[in-house]
Amino acid sequence: MFFGRNVSHESWVLPWLVLATIVYVRRIERGDDGTPREDALVCACIAIGALFDWPGFYLPPILVLAEILRRRPFSRLAKMLVATTV
Secondary structure, eight states: OTTEEOOOOOHHHHHHHHHHHHHHHHHHHHHHOOHHHHHHHHHHHHHHHHHGGGGGGSSHHHHHHHHTTTTTTOOHHHHHHHHHHO
């Protein structure tokens, strides 16, 4: 997508963040803490999305807040998300 001379990077960010969200939702639907592979996939998708443009930086705080609301603030995924964001 082009808007004048500026390229819209959101179309490159969105698929990665949607994939990260889908993996996250599927892991919490089971009610467990997920596998390390799922956690790594969520973080990798977020990292790839963040490489394209700034909207990729919005999902990690939302997922960490979701982990806090699920009463798992120090879960493996929450720690990995903080490390990925930093």
